[in-house]
Amino acid sequence: AYGSARYRVAGTEIVTPDRIDVVEDNGDDRLTLTTCHPRFSDRERLIVWADLEAPPTVAAPVPVSSSRTVGGVSTAVLVEAEPTTWPGTIGWGLATATLVAGATVLARRPRLLLTRVAVRAVATPPALVGLYLCFVNLERRLPLY
Missing domain, CATH: 3.30.70 (Alpha-Beta Plaits)
Incomplete structure (x- = not known):
C-alpha cells in the first residue's frame, strides 16, 4: 500500500x-x-x-472482496481468452493487408500525382477500420491479467 x-x-x-x-x-x-x-x-x-521530515505514512488497506464472481460471472471466466476470435483477427488482418497492397500497386501505376493522392485518400479510411477491427479481435483473444 x-x-x-x-x-x-x-x-x-x-x-x-x-x-x-x-x-x-x-x-x-x-x-x-x-x-x-x-x-x-x-x-x-x-x-x-x-x-x-517524518517517517512515511502508510495508506489504509483496501478491502478485498472474497467473492469469486463479478456481476454474476465467475472470475475464472473473466480471465480466459476467447478462442473464437482467431478467424476474425486473421480475416481482418488479411483483408487490411490486401487492401493496402492493392492501393500501393494502384498508386504506383498512374503517372499523375492527383491519381496517386486520390487512391491513397480513398484507401486509407477502410484500411484504418480494418486495422482497428483486427486489433479488437486480437485483444479479445488475449487473456486478462
Whole structure:
C-alpha cells in the first residue's frame, strides 16, 4: 500500500552534466531532483536535495472482496481468452493487408500525382477500420491479467 511522505528542501546546486556524484546514494532518506539549467539546455544541471521530515505514512488497506464472481460471472471466466476470435483477427488482418497492397500497386501505376493522392485518400479510411477491427479481435483473444 502506498502512503505519503514529507520532505524539506535541504539545498540546491548547479553542476555540469558530467557530475554524477550528486545523484549517488548517500545511505539516507534523501530525495534528489535534477533538471536542465537553463530550461531545455544541456549545458548545466540544477540539483535540488530534500530530506525526509517524518517517517512515511502508510495508506489504509483496501478491502478485498472474497467473492469469486463479478456481476454474476465467475472470475475464472473473466480471465480466459476467447478462442473464437482467431478467424476474425486473421480475416481482418488479411483483408487490411490486401487492401493496402492493392492501393500501393494502384498508386504506383498512374503517372499523375492527383491519381496517386486520390487512391491513397480513398484507401486509407477502410484500411484504418480494418486495422482497428483486427486489433479488437486480437485483444479479445488475449487473456486478462
